[in-house]
Amino acid sequence: MSLLIILCLLVYGLAMLFILFYSIAQAHLLYRFRQVRKQGKTPAPPTPDVWPPVTVQLPVYNEKYVVERLIDAAAALDYPADKLEIQLLDDSDDETTSIIRGKITEYPHLNLQHIRRPDRSGFKAGALKYGLALAQGEFIAIFDADFTPQPSFLKQTIPYFANTKLGMVQTRWTHLNTDYSILTRLQALALDAHFFIEQVGRNSQHAFINFNGTGGVWRKTTILDAGNWQDDTLTEDLDLSYRAQLKGWQFLYLPEVESPAELPPVMSALKSQQFRWTKGGAESAVKHLGTVLSSGKPLQTKLHALAHLLNSAVFVAVLLASLASIPLLWAKVNHQLSSTAFEIGKMLLLGFMVISLVYFQANALGKATGRNRVVGFVLYYPLFLSVSMGMALHNAVAVWEGWTGRKSPFIRTPKFNLEARQHTWQENFYLHLKMPFTTYLEGLLGLLFLAVAAWSVTQGEYVMLIFHSMLAVGYLLVFYHSVRSYKHT
Structure with a gap:
């Protein structure tokens, strides 16, 4: 041989x-996952007597096709107006900016802020960090430009933060255009496996899960305690998730709360997304895997983190x-x-x-x-x-x-x-x-x-x-x- x-x-x-x-x-x-299914749903926590202040962050960069839909969805959130702050974190350099300026005039009763940075340093992570410094909310909900949160989103997620150790709540992505093409159907199949099986399976055993970059809510103090948003990886969401959980914060995944979004309908768009996710995941593995494996976490948690990060x-x-x-x-x-x-x-x-x-x-x-x-x-x-x-x-x-x-x-x-x-x-x-x-x-x-x-x-x-x-x-x-x-x- x-x-x-x-x-x-x-x-x-x-x-x-x-x-x-x-x-x-x-x-x-x-x-x-199957064990959790047999147990049935965990009862939802009681509605708080007083709703806490919430900041909704909408990071946007050149999104003229979807930004009006995004603003309409955020404005339709069922939450006390005096406790709701909506930040349009606009890094655009095209007509998206003028579209936003015109659209927000339709909602004079809302605290809807159009925030422009001096430059686009740090990309999405930089925008979120810049907005966080201005945010008045105790909790931070984040939605990418292609998402259309349901009106009940905040009232379905915020009550869980009665647990003072809870740092983040992630919801399940659903898809606005699954049936558009074979390509979108295949993507839906892949994402559903992650959001139905993986997230539930990890969260049920208190293993590391990740904020998926959108469709979730953070406790503001958790972000700050974990070192704030950082731009040294392309997956700032995965990076912050591991830093927060290594600091001892608990995460919760709610598969019953849906966050509808758009799937990339063409290969070039899908490839740009896949490249960012896979490279960012590899960067996060380099950054965190050694710390996770040397931590005091149980062996089972470490093995799942190994599979997750790799x-x-x-x-x-x-x-x-x-x-x-x-x-x-x-x-x-x-x-x-x-x-x-x-x-x-x-x-x-x-x-x-x-x-x-x-x-x-x-x-x-x-x-x-x-x-x-x-x-x-x-x-x-x-x-x-x-x-x-x-x-x-x-x-x-x-x-x-x-x-x-x-x-x-x-x-x-x-x-x-x-x-x-x-x-x-x-x-x-x-x-x-x-x-x-x-x-x-x-x-x-x-x-x-x-x-x-x-x-x-x-x-x-x-x-x-x-x-x-x-x-x-x-x-x-x-x-x-x-x-x-x-x-x-």
């Missing part, structure tokens, strides 16, 4: 072992395993590698089956009923898994940059306001992102895995046919939709 084959076997085995570890953590979260590394594992599998397949065909290695590989693939159960459970909790749930899952899940694999190169680059400390600017995700198909995404003024070089590599990888799958059939070797076929489909779909979305910029 050659040194190259041994090296590929080692890389493939380690990558699959990491995926197996991650899947075991997911299986435990699924178990915890979840973006799954893309690195998939990329490495897929590339290593090609010479391994060649070695097997040429009788240079025992089939035993592939039998072990099959056992490690059980990790993918466990992860599939998590997504199946999340899908079962969606709006579809009965047979439609099963049919929808059977149709969309294989495609979801393929596209996720096809994102491996793009997201692995983001993870590597995060691990190695390479800095990059905060690239916002363009918002569209495409509900009911009233507009087309091609008309969006903000689709000006330059197509990255990795897009061409995605196309080449798609062709490579297609050729490998075809070659394996000619050799009568089917052990990795499904894996390579899904990689081919995933990379080619990501490449096609990327070119299609970038070419209009």
Whole structure:
């Protein structure tokens, strides 16, 4: 056996072992979720005699398509007007600013402040920190520009802060445009697994959970005690969440409270969002993992934090395993590698089956009923898994940059306001992102895995046919939709 084959076997085995570890953590979260479901809902706390002052922060940067909808939703919040402060944290350099100025005149009875900073330093984290210094509220609710909080949001969340140790309440994202396209359906499937299973599973065992950047409420003193908003990672929400919980603050996740939002309808917008999330997650892992593992937290909490902070590394594992599998397949065909290695590989693939159960459970909790749930899952899940694999190169680059400390600017995700198909995404003024070089590599990888799958059939070797076929489909779909979305910029 050659040194190259041994090296590929080692890389493939380690990558699959990491995926197996991650899947075991997911299986435990699924178990915890099902236990919580059996127990039923925890009774809501009583309504306070006097509602505390609340500041609603709306960080905005060039959001002309959605900012009026955002302001209307914030203005409709059912909360005593004399206790409510709404901050439009406007960093825009386009017509969004004039739209805001005109819109807020429609609500003269509200304390609606249009706040402009001298510069955009720190991006979203900088805007939130700047607004916090001016905020009069005891509690801080935050909504991104594409969110439309329900009127009852504050009255559903604020009473829980009667627990003086509670630092943050996160609610469940729902989706305004799930049915817009296949791409939005696949994103909904992924996000529902996080918001139904992962957040509930972690919170039920007092493990670290994260504020999701929007659709949540913070106790102001918690933010300050944890060191305020910081801009040294691209996921300022995850960073602050770990700092606060390491300081001893409790977090609460409320899956029954919904926060509707828009899903990116095109690949270029999705990629900008995914790059920020995965790179920021990697940066947060570098920043916090050592502290978490050396803390006095229980071993189970540490293991879940390890899986949580390294979840973006799954893309690195998939990329490495897929590339290593090609010479391994060649070695097997040429009788240079025992089939035993592939039998072990099959056992490690059980990790993918466990992860599939998590997504199946999340899908079962969606709006579809009965047979439609099963049919929808059977149709969309294989495609979801393929596209996720096809994102491996793009997201692995983001993870590597995060691990190695390479800095990059905060690239916002363009918002569209495409509900009911009233507009087309091609008309969006903000689709000006330059197509990255990795897009061409995605196309080449798609062709490579297609050729490998075809070659394996000619050799009568089917052990990795499904894996390579899904990689081919995933990379080619990501490449096609990327070119299609970038070419209009």
